[in-house]
Amino acid sequence: MRRSTRAAAYVLALVWLCVPLLPVIVWAGAERWSFPDVLPQAWGLAGWRDAGSAGLPLALLRSLGLGLAVSAVATPLGVMTGRVLGWRLTRRPIVVVGLLLVPLVLPPFAVAMGLDVVLIRIGLPELVSVVLLLAVVAIPYTAYTSATGFARTSPELEAQARALGATRRQARLRVVLPAMRGSILVAALLAFLVGWSDYVVTLLVGGGQLVTAPVLLGSAASGSGNDAMVAAMALATLLPPVLLVSAAAGLRWREPVAPENTVTMPESERMR
Amino acid sequence: MSPRHLAPAAAALAAALLAGACAAPAAESPTESVDRPWDEVLAEAEGQTVDLWMYGGDDRGNAYVDDVLAPAAADLGVTLRRVPVADTKDAMRRLLAERAAGADDGSVDLVWVNGDNFATGQEAGAWLCGWSDDLPNADYVAPEDPLVSEDFGVAVEGCESPWHKAQFTFAYDSARVSDPPTTVAGLLDWAEAHPGRFTYPAPPDFTGSVFVRQALYALSGGADSVPTTFDREAFDELTPALWDRLRDLAPSLWREGRTHPRDQVALDRLFADGQVDFTMTYGPATLTDLVDSGTFPSTTRVLGVTDGTVGNASFLAIPASSPDRSGAMVVADLALSPQQQAAKADPDVWGQFTVLDLDLLESDARRAFDRLPDSPVVPAYEELSANAQPELSSAWVTPLDEGWRREVLGRR
Amino acid sequence: MTSRGLRGAAPGIVSITVVSGTGMVAVLATSVGLMPLYGRPEPSLDGWRAAAPDLVAGIGESLLIAVPATVLAAVVGLGLAMLMLGGGRAVSVVRVACLAVLAVPHLVGATSVSLLLGDGGVAARLATPVTSGTWPALVGGPWPVATVLELAWKESAFVALVVLAAVAPGHRARMEVAAGLGARGWQRVTRVLVPTAVPAVGAASLVTLVYAIGSYEVAWLLGRAVPEPLPVLAFRLFGSIELTDRPAAAAAAVTGAALAVCVTLPALAALPRLRSLSARGSS
Secondary structure, eight states, X not given: OOHHHHHHHHHHHHHHHHGGGHHHHXXXXXXXOOTTOSSOSEEOSHHHHHHHHTTHHHHHHHHHHHHHHHHHHHHHHHHHHHHHHHTTOOSOHHHHHHXXXXXXXXXXXXXXXXXXXXXXXXXXXXXHHHHHHHHHHHHHHHXXXXXXXXXXXXXXXXXXXXXTTOOXXXXXXXXXXXXXXXXXXXXXXXXXXXXXXXXXXXXXXXXXXXXXXXXXXXXXXXTOOOHHHHHHHHHHHHHHHHHHHHHXXXXXXXXXXXXXXXXXOOTTOOOO | OOHHHHHHHHHHHHHHHXXXXXXXXXXXXXXXXXXXXXXXXXXXXXXXXEXXXXXXXXXXXXXXXXXXXXXXXXXXXXXEEEEEESSHHHHHHHHHHHHHTTOSSOSOXXXXXXXXHHHHHHHTTOBOBSOGGGSGGGGGSOTTOHHHHEETTEEOTTSEEEEEEEEOEEEEETTTOSSOOSSHHHHHHHHHHSTTSOOOOOTTSHHHHHHHHHHHHHHHTSGGGSOSSOOHHHHHHHHHHHHHHHHHHGGGSGGGGSSOOSSHHHHHHHHHTTSOSEEEESOTTHHHXXXXXXXXXXXXXXXXXXXXOBEEEEEEEOBTTOSOHHHHHHHHHHHHSHHHHHHHHSTTTTOOBOOSOGGGSOHHHHHHHHTSOOOSSSOOHHHHTTTOBOOOOHHXXXXXXXXXXXXXXXXX | OHHHHHHHHHHHHHHHHHHHXXXXXXXXXXXXXXXXXXXXXXXXXXXXXXXXXXXXXXXXXXXHHHHHHHHHHHHHHHHXXXXXXXXXXXXXXXXXXXXXXXXXXXXXXXXXXXXXXXXXXXXXXXXXXXXTTOOOOOSSSSSOHHHHHHHHHHHHHHHHXXXXXXXXXTHHHHHHHHHHTTOOHHHIIIIIIHHHHHHHHHHHHHHHHHHHHHOOHHHHHHSOSSSOOHHHHHHHHHHOOOTTXXXXXXXXXXXXXXXXHHHHHHHHHHHHHHHHHHHHHHO
16 A cells, blocks of 8 residues: 555544544534534533533442442453353353353343343342343453453463462462453453443333433433533543543553554453 | 253242242232321321432422422421432333332332323222322312312322322413414414424423324314223324324424424423424423523513313322332322422422312411412413313323324324 | 363353343243233233334344444444554554544444434534535434444444454464565455454454344434334333333344344354355465
């Protein structure tokens, strides 16, 4: 490819990736922007004020809590499963891999609809139900991510620690876990994103009680007519995950691993 | 655990969960009459916490419950907790599921309800019945008032206690509308003549749904031409003209009818921003405050329509699964008291019309209502409800909402 | 070792089995009237019968959204990956942009796309001098254009990163060998790069397709009211408290899940073949 076509291709790629988010960014700073002007007539923070009084700060806190809770449940479960897969501890990995595919294939809304009535009837609080369901959605991601991490770490590590007198618990917590730090962080990040970004499960199982940032945004976007407020909500919902992922990418970039591994993006990088 | 044991164990757990969920549901409504002394109910209520599930999109309604009703309940020893829901159906789904599970420790103690939600709960036997007529303050409700004894065509039978009356009302900005229409059909013509200046919330939103019923009345030659109880033949005969009219109107609506405001709050915002010239509400008394606070222009006026608009009442109902029945009854009675009804009718507080018959009140209680400020925007309830039409039975509501979605929204 | 090893995987696997299994059995039972919202459970196919016309239309609409979105995501994603494989200083910028797009919640993406492509949106404003105010109904119009574009946009970043991860190891070496064997620039792409990337593109496309079939919020916000794709149909009926609507909602959910399974199983069977094909192609 010639230099100029190459540059053009880069510009095109960045346009494709960035332009869809532009309206939200511009609208979030617009006070008045009536058709057909290409730029807002007045800039201001009216959208943010409206979003604030509609309960955005609390909704963001709830999303944060939900993301952390999903991460706290899905990460340990995923790491345990990932260890079995990564270190090939089972003769039938196909069973584990197959079951891990189930939450990816079955639409979450279908599972949530079935479980909703069951969970209400056995009297589980909505919050617990939502965390449980989203954790199951997140386990495949955390499991695959940590499986690739384990695959890069020798199982000998645990055996050596045992040989040096560590108990099984000590060997896992003090030796294996620190060696796996990077993968576990990525797994936790993915699970957090599942909880942070979810809309349909939170709405279905939460029964309208758990107003997270996406739930608030969804109800505003579907017909409040206040585009500046919607954009402010969207931007506030968008920034935390994007910053987190960019920061994680930056950290991994600097980690002294072989460059070919830094671009490792397993199937697990499915974030919603 | 070997894989051979793993699968059956998981399956057994899943089966146990399902079996629990399929437990035989109860069908008929339990009744609880208050023929015992009210003091006993009050004593039992003391210390109970009542969860009132109600639509949370009305800021002033929320403020009334939190700042006026809840403190008064606290004086009676009852903790009132408001649980906001985006749609009353969210509360219904929950209490129906709890009812089906046979729970008597449900999470809903009191619901603000009427219409199809009440009817569904009644069909499911999910309400506690036979209590509301015996509340001490029910003495001030006119016994023959049809708005209070029937809820969208379903007999109340002591299963819910009235809370407020409502009259569907159109409002417009007189500075922008120089030629206000005088009938509902005329309003549709006006909308066609002024493209982009009118819209209505999309059913099944409550307000949008009323608008469609109002339009049905207007296009069928009045409320008398539409049978109150649902009738498939009448539906098939009357609705094609309605769908045709609304479909023809769509291109003249705000954003060419491609989007509709989500609910009345969203429509009010469009009106406040000057994007449309009309708004509509089932709670017209709130208009006064919206004008006072400068949200709506001072030139906002209520549209007088000679063919009249629909009116209804809304209620407080106690689910059969409520663990705090006495507390819930005490709150329902308190909400019906002349003091609370008068406070709630104040346009500065919430501005909801009372369900009480003022002629039955003692003189000083009555004076509280007389002292309510007159509104420059909203005429008195008597004037608003002139020519008032009854609501259609709740069995009409879903077919109309669904018909609108298919025939108007889906076939532009 | 097998049993002890599986014990480690057990908590995760058991939670998936219990939650997904219970959910699917319950939704199936609901669809045939065994778990009504209230009243006596009675087996009946009324829900399926009531929903049948909408289900057929819903399958069509779901595929009309998912297939074009997947194809577009695969093509653009492969292009992005090839661009990044080419090297240069801008690579890390594109890569971070892909990661950022991946992290955007779909609902936020849909919101922004509606402000971009909707009536009175940014695109309509920019086009005003040319179109004199008439703008096609991309949002909520007769064709699900905005829905497809939003899904394709976000998923193209996913496809790009998966392909990059699969192809980048050894990419330079393969290119040098191919060049040494006399392959020209374009030949290196079609004979070496594309075949190496095919399994990754296939796997990522499958994930995208299944996700698009099961996704709710994008079509709900950007799509038209009638007909609805299966998730939107199911969700709307589920919100109703009409006795007959709940089995119909469950029928739509079961149909959506079945559709997802139906596209996955043959594709999973085909993927190893794709891999062997590509292995031959790159040798």
